Every structure is written in structure tokens, then in C-alpha cells.
Amino acid sequence: MSIITIERKVLEKNDEVARANRELFLNHGVFAINIVSSPGSGKTSILERTLTHLKKKIKVAVIEGDVQTDFDAQRIAALGVQAIQIVTKGGCHLEAPLVKEALASVDLANVQLLIIENVGNLVCPANYDLGEAMKVVVASTTEGDDKPLKYPGMFRNASVLIINKVDLLPYINCRIDVLKKNALSINPSLHVFETSCTTNAGIGEWCDWLEKNILKTR
Amino acid sequence: MSIITIERKVLEKNDEVARANRELFLNHGVFAINIVSSPGSGKTSILERTLTHLKKKIKVAVIEGDVQTDFDAQRIAALGVQAIQIVTKGGCHLEAPLVKEALASVDLANVQLLIIENVGNLVCPANYDLGEAMKVVVASTTEGDDKPLKYPGMFRNASVLIINKVDLLPYINCRIDVLKKNALSINPSLHVFETSCTTNAGIGEWCDWLEKNILKTR
Numbered sequence: 050m051s052i053i054t055i056e057r058k059v060l061e062k063n064d065e066v067a068r069a070n071r072e073l074f075l076n077h078g079v080f081a082i083n084i085v086s087s088p089g090s091g092k093t094s095i096l097e098r099t100l101t102h103l104k105k106k107i108k109v110a111v112i113e114g115d116v117q118t119d120f121d122a123q124r125i126a127a128l129g130v131q132a133i134q135i136v137t138k139g140g141c142h143l144e145a146p147l148v149k150e151a152l153a154s155v156d157l158a159n160v161q162l163l164i165i166e167n168v169g170n171l172v173c174p175a176n177y178d179l180g181e182a183m184k185v186v187v188a189s190t191t192e193g194d195d196k197p198l199k200y201p202g203m204f205r206n207a208s209v210l211i212i213n214k215v216d217l218l219p220y221i222n223c224r225i226d227v228l229k230k231n232a233l234s235i236n237p238s239l240h241v242f243e244t245s246c247t248t249n250a251g252i253g254e255w256c257d258w259l260e261k262n263i264l265k266t267r
Numbered sequence: 268m269s270i271i272t273i274e275r276k277v278l279e280k281n282d283e284v285a286r287a288n289r290e291l292f293l294n295h296g297v298f299a300i301n302i303v304s305s306p307g308s309g310k311t312s313i314l315e316r317t318l319t320h321l322k323k324k325i326k327v328a329v330i331e332g333d334v335q336t337d338f339d340a341q342r343i344a345a346l347g348v349q350a351i352q353i354v355t356k357g358g359c360h361l362e363a364p365l366v367k368e369a370l371a372s373v374d375l376a377n378v379q380l381l382i383i384e385n386v387g388n389l390v391c392p393a394n395y396d397l398g399e400a401m402k403v404v405v406a407s408t409t410e411g412d413d414k415p416l417k418y419p420g421m422f423r424n425a426s427v428l429i430i431n432k433v434d435l436l437p438y439i440n441c442r443i444d445v446l447k448k449n450a451l452s453i454n455p456s457l458h459v460f461e462t463s464c465t466t467n468a469g470i471g472e473w474c475d476w477l478e479k480n481i482l483k484t485r
Binding site for chain 2: 191193200
């Protein structure tokens, strides 16, 4: 039995559970997004700004994936939003069965938007469907403008690209136009937003777009 | 056959080849380091500064690991240093057999320092020994001060921590003392350097320390 065969089996099993998760979301009118990025690109900060912006209008729940610690779930819970922490204990990505398990603690009938924050990893989470409506990839300006070309899988499988930390552009060597061009060369249908969690730039545009998409599916 | 059994087998096979690589390095008096980090933390920039600092004194070769593209090998070759590019085509980390294969193109008798730059990933490369004398983990200040606690495996298995992009500290919300404390709580024997590839701060200290360690092993 080759490694490739086993990986395919792992993915097949994952995709089977992901399909069941997706059906569950559809049946409950839940719009689910899977946020992916490198460690430290600002996923949790964007999540905090997004929740602050939307939580009065939209019923939200959050699933947090981390290799270790429940720091992120604590940050979300501090905003008064339900947050379930999955600790992978070394695992480099979330898989659909872990999400299914976490969903047992969520009252889906009372949720319009489910945000799943994946483990910080720009490679492995690209291949694992969790049942989400879309993947949102966050790329920080500080990571440089070449990342879409060097890690194409994630940008290919995402529907949205959030370019975060635009407030740092004056101090770093990142050409945002090149970053966007590189991302669109990998995936021309990406919706691109430019944000800063320090100045709040772009958070409104992103939240308005997200809100429209949530309401569209109901 | 369970997944865990298979992963153990993959690791066992890897470690066997890693042992052979290590023996090869010892026989040729080659000091090998494995540089690991998140995408965009500045591994290649640190490598460029290190080579500029050391290449007149020390004979160096570089193996570059990337998911896609040979951009990094091009950057190194531009400095007149031999660079072998491994493209993993989606693979999330380097493994010892890939390094062994790349070594076929390196004249080890003419190398004192071999730098292996791993795929940008703060999770998976932690578990794969390539035969190196030490892992060097790079953490960018822009990733935040909580990363050692959230991704402990990499910090536990490294001998050196380079905190990069210290020039950005005035503009971001990262407490460098907390970052260091968190890293040392995971691994008290880490040697810590603070660098900036923009101002060159700390590059000299890191290169002096590295040079001493290279000479010690010969």
C-alpha cells in the first residue's frame, strides 16, 4: 500500500464528512467560511473586527483551530460570541471530522454565520474541505508579494483574499499591486480586500460583502 | 493498518536517511543547518545577509525548499553561492531523502557550511530530521509574541531562534520580551538573536556565533 493511496483514502474520508457538514449547514441556513493563512497574518484580529462589525446584525458562532492553546477562543469569547476551540495537538490543519465533532456544541438553528479559523499554515489546510461555503485566505503585507506564487494551492482554492496589515506598507518592501497581480494570476476569480486591523481600513467593505453573501444564501 | 502506524513508518524511513545524511556531513566536516519558519518571516533575506557576511571566510552551499517556484535559489545564486532548488510541488516540508537527492549535486569536500532553507511552514517541518546539526527557527515580530506557545513543536526542536524584523517593532503590537519569554518557556536552551534585514541589526552577532560553531566542528 503506497503512501499516495493512503493520502487519497484520508482525503476521501475527509470529503465524505465535509459533504455531510455542508448539508447540515444548508439545512440550517448557515453560511460557513474557513479562514486560512500563515501563522501571524492576522486571522484572529480580522475575526475580532468582523464580529464587532456584524454581531448585532448577524447571529455568529466561531470554531477555532490551533496546534496548541485556547488563546484564540478566549479572544472571541471576550466579544460575547460563542467560540469552540479545537486543539489539534501538533496536527497541521483542521479536518472535517474535527469540525463535525465541534458542531455538536453549536445550536445551528440559532446561527447565520459560522466562521472556522484554521490552523496557521499556508500549505496543508488548502487540501481539506471542511464543508464551508468558501475559503478566505489572509495574506499579510509583511509576508512579501511573492507568496501567492510560492504557495499557489491555498490561493487557488480560496474565494476571497484579504490583504492585511496595509498600514505597514510604508515601512516594508511589499508591492501591493504585485501581490494582487500574483494572486489573480493563480486564481482570477478571487475577491480581494485590503485591510488593517490597526486603522480599521477595509474592514467595512469586507463585512458588507460578507453580509450580502450571508443574506443571499438564506 | 492505522494512519498512526503509517506516519511512524514514514518518520522511521525519514530518520534512517537523515542518519546517513548526518554521517556524510560529519565525514566531510560539513556543518549543516536547517532554517525553518512561517512563510514570509524573512528566511531568505537572513540567508542573503548571512552569505554576504560569511562567504569570503567560509565555503557555503545552499539547498532551497519551496512548494513552488525557484525564486529563492535565484536570489542565492545572484550572490555567487551554489544553490540547489527542491520544489516539493505541494509538499509541506522537506524530507531527508529529498535532501539526499539534492546532495548529489553538491561537492561536499568543498563545503564548510550547508544551509537548508525549508518550506515556509511553522508546523510540519518540526518533525522531519534532515541530518542537520541544528534547526534554526526564524520568527518575525509581525507574527506576534504568542507564536511559540501556539506552535510549540518547532520551538522545542530548534537550537536557535532568530527574531527578525525588529525594525518594525515601533509600528506593531508585539512585545519582544514576551516573545522571548514564551520561546524560552518552551525551550530554555534556545540561543536567541534579534535581527533586521533592513537595518542589518544583529546580523553580525548571528554570523559570528554561527562561524564559531562551524569552526568548532572541524
